[in-house]
Amino acid sequence: xxxxxxxxxxxxxxxxxxxxxxxxxxxxxxxxxxxxxxxxxxxxxxxxxxxxxxxxxxxxxxxxxxxxxxxxxxxxxxxxxxxxxxxxxxxxxxxxxxxxxxxxxxxxxxxxxxxxxxxxxxxxxxxxxxxxxxxxxxxxxxxxxxxxxxxxxxxxxxxxxxxxxxxxxxxxxxxxxxxxxxxxxxxxxxxxxxxxxxxxxxxxxxxxxxxxxxxxxxxxxxxxxxxxxxxxxxxxxxxxxxxxxxxxxxxxxxxxxxxxxxxxxxxxxxxxxxxxxxxxxxxxxxxxxxxxxxxxxxxxxxxxxxxxxxxxxxxxxxxxxxxxxxxxxxxxxxxxxxx
Numbered sequence: 329x330x331x332x333x334x335x336x337x338x339x340x341x342x343x344x345x346x347x348x349x350x351x352x353x354x355x356x357x358x359x360x361x362x363x364x365x366x367x368x369x370x371x372x373x374x375x376x377x378x379x380x381x382x383x384x385x386x387x388x389x390x391x392x393x394x395x396x397x398x399x400x401x402x403x404x405x406x407x408x409x410x411x412x413x414x415x416x417x418x419x420x421x422x423x424x425x426x427x428x429x430x431x432x433x434x435x436x437x438x439x440x441x442x443x444x445x446x447x448x449x450x451x452x453x454x455x456x457x458x459x460x461x462x463x464x465x466x467x468x469x470x471x472x473x474x475x476x477x478x479x480x481x482x483x484x485x486x487x488x489x490x491x492x493x494x495x496x497x498x499x500x501x502x503x504x505x506x507x508x509x510x511x512x513x514x515x516x517x518x519x520x521x522x523x524x525x526x527x528x529x530x531x532x533x534x535x536x537x538x539x540x541x542x543x544x545x546x547x548x549x550x551x552x553x554x555x556x557x558x559x560x561x562x563x564x565x566x567x568x569x570x571x572x573x574x575x576x577x578x579x580x581x582x583x584x585x586x587x588x589x590x591x592x593x594x595x596x597x598x599x600x601x602x603x604x605x606x607x608x609x610x611x612x613x614x615x616x617x618x619x620x621x622x623x624x625x626x627x628x629x630x631x632x633x634x635x636x637x638x639x640x641x642x643x644x645x646x647x648x649x650x651x652x653x654x655x656x657x658x659x660x661x662x663x664x665x666x667x
């Protein structure tokens with residue numbers, strides 16, 4: 329068999345495996361998170377008009393599209409090799425349109441490649457299963473997701489699971505909201521191989537307003553995770569004060585300043601001017617500390633090495649040095665008295 333034919337056959341096998349794994353992975357996640365079997369409806373496949381496809385809108389799952397240059401390279405790959413893995417969609421009510429569950433970048437690249445249709449796997453999924461399909465494969469396959477993207481995906485899954493818990497409690501006449509939330513985090517953490525702390529931290533950061541989320545993702549030296557976690561405790565209106573800070577060129581928040589702001593202006597709500605005042609206080613205090621003389625004097629040890637052994641160590645050198653300075657000060661004082 330020719331090498332080209334062999335490569336083509338291997339790609340087909342790999343694409344078939346990946347196609348199966350996308351739905352299989354999401355179905356496994358659905359069964360674990362919702363503790364019920366995937367509905368038995370059969371899926372169908374077909375070529376769908378690209379202009380009948382719509383971005384996922386059932387929940388805010390946070391995934392950002394590839395940058396344009398990467399999409400262009402993807403489009404060129406599609407022209408050369410065709411679509412290796414079909415997108416996954418579900419029918420929209422009352423029409424011939426579809427909601428994309430998996431494959432947004434494939435659709436965008438296909439548009440750039442000039443395609444009018446694209447191969448799709450069509451599933452009849454409810455909202456819960458749609459959210460799982462839309463999040464699970466990305467969380468597992470895309471290692472470069474930002475913490476905000478992961479946080480929104482986790483939050484969408486947790487919200488769906490908690491809605492299921494609310495429905496169950498309503499039907500049974502009981503209230504288990506706190507227990508249900510704990511259970512949801514635990515199930516999501518176990519499936520995706522992360523800690524509940526990571527999920528809680530990432531989901532909390534989705535409370536940042538867009539301007540601050542952008543700073544965290546694209547300029548982490550200006551606002552690190554520790555500061556972002558504290559800022560996320562404030563409501564959206566209060567966060568606008570921090571967004572205005574970052575409009576000043578070169579401004580960065582450190583944890584010490586952020587703790588001072590939190591102490592002076594406890595979340596969740598604070599006046600913008602109060603936050604600015606606390607920030608200026610923290611900066612002034614920091615500048616004062618930086619300009620103050622150091623609390624300790626340091627010397628190059630190697631310059632004192634020849635004397636340390638005979639003098640009995642560091643403590644003896646320090647004592648002798650203090651005696652020398654005291655004697656020098658006394659001489660200067662006596663000289664000033666004579667003059």
